[in-house]
Amino acid sequence: MNKGLISGLVLLCLGVVCGVLLATVNHFTAGIIHENAIKEKREMLRQFYPDIDSYDLDEIELEGDINSLYLLKDKTTHDVYAAIYGVSAIAYKGRVNMLIAIDADFTVRDYAFVGNSGTEGLGLTLADLDFGMTGVLISDWATEFDALSGVTVTSIGYGPAYDGGVRRCFELVAGRVVADFGGGN
């Protein structure tokens, strides 16, 4: 038989053996990797709901500015107890990324900044800023939102840019939250 053909067949056989080996390892590790991922997400969301383990967690991957949606559901009735949105919007020199938790009565449970690609200084201290949205009905976001203030912030131009980004995040969530809870409560 042609030598090149034999070499090719040997390579093919090796590929098949390696494929089977990888499938076997994947069979044993896939479940553990999936469990680790769920555990990591629960830990991330525990800041909003310390009793998160008493609920089922559904994750919905989305495309666009709202990139993820986590629904906490009652373990027996499967009613949506809360929704946590992973949302991002353009801010100062980049995007601001937030997690916004909404309760079943459509009030904002809390929000957190999970990163932004802005500059050092205000960009890094954004996590400490309070926009006065905790406990507010999400439909009232436009009137309740506390803008950043202060000469050192507004005079340089960061302030309005960050305000715009954070405002946009709340606006995006307000636009779809009712539908995500099943059309009303």
Next chain:
Amino acid sequence: MNQKENFLKGFVKENPLLVSMLGMCPSLAVTTRLENAIGMGIAVLFVLVLSNLLISLIMSHQKLGEWVKPVRIPVYIVVIATLVTMVDMLMNAFIPDIHKSLGMFIPLIVVNCIILGRAEAFASENKPLDSVVDGVSMALGFTFAIVVISIIREVLGNGTITVWGDVVLNMRFIFDFLNIQPIDMFVKPVGAFLTFGFLLAGVAAITNHRASKKVGKVAKS
């Protein structure tokens, strides 16, 4: 070369990182913390030992070696890629924090020159046992080098040594004694190049000193 020499060569004489300067990219990128270096070392040890063993077994078989020879590079890559994917999945499952910290640099072990280099230069021409010893030697030499780099960088840049997980040694007392702050530059890429450069200079100085001593002895005799 006996087994002892074969084992010891990877640490200093033929250290893949400090002498052959192979596999530099991941070495400089992941050495911001000691636990990253240890994680990378474990991954490279697993891949290098098994790839050397498998390639040596394949190539030392007379008929199989003959068939594989024309396509040996694709065969090496298939074997190495399989082992790297396995180690990637295992690390993701059992040490997810280290896996996350090492990120892309685990899959990139596939193209690490040390692995392919040892497969072609050593494992394909030597017996399986010798190849395994060579793999262990080179992987430990690589791990030794990145561990040294990571300790220097982490101590100078952060004032800590993260051994594994929550086991962190606080070395801030050095900075408190000197009344200065940790040098942030060392955990950034420039710190990696500086540390690596100084280590290379140190190794070169020791090697030159030994060589000049040998020349002196020969001249005297």
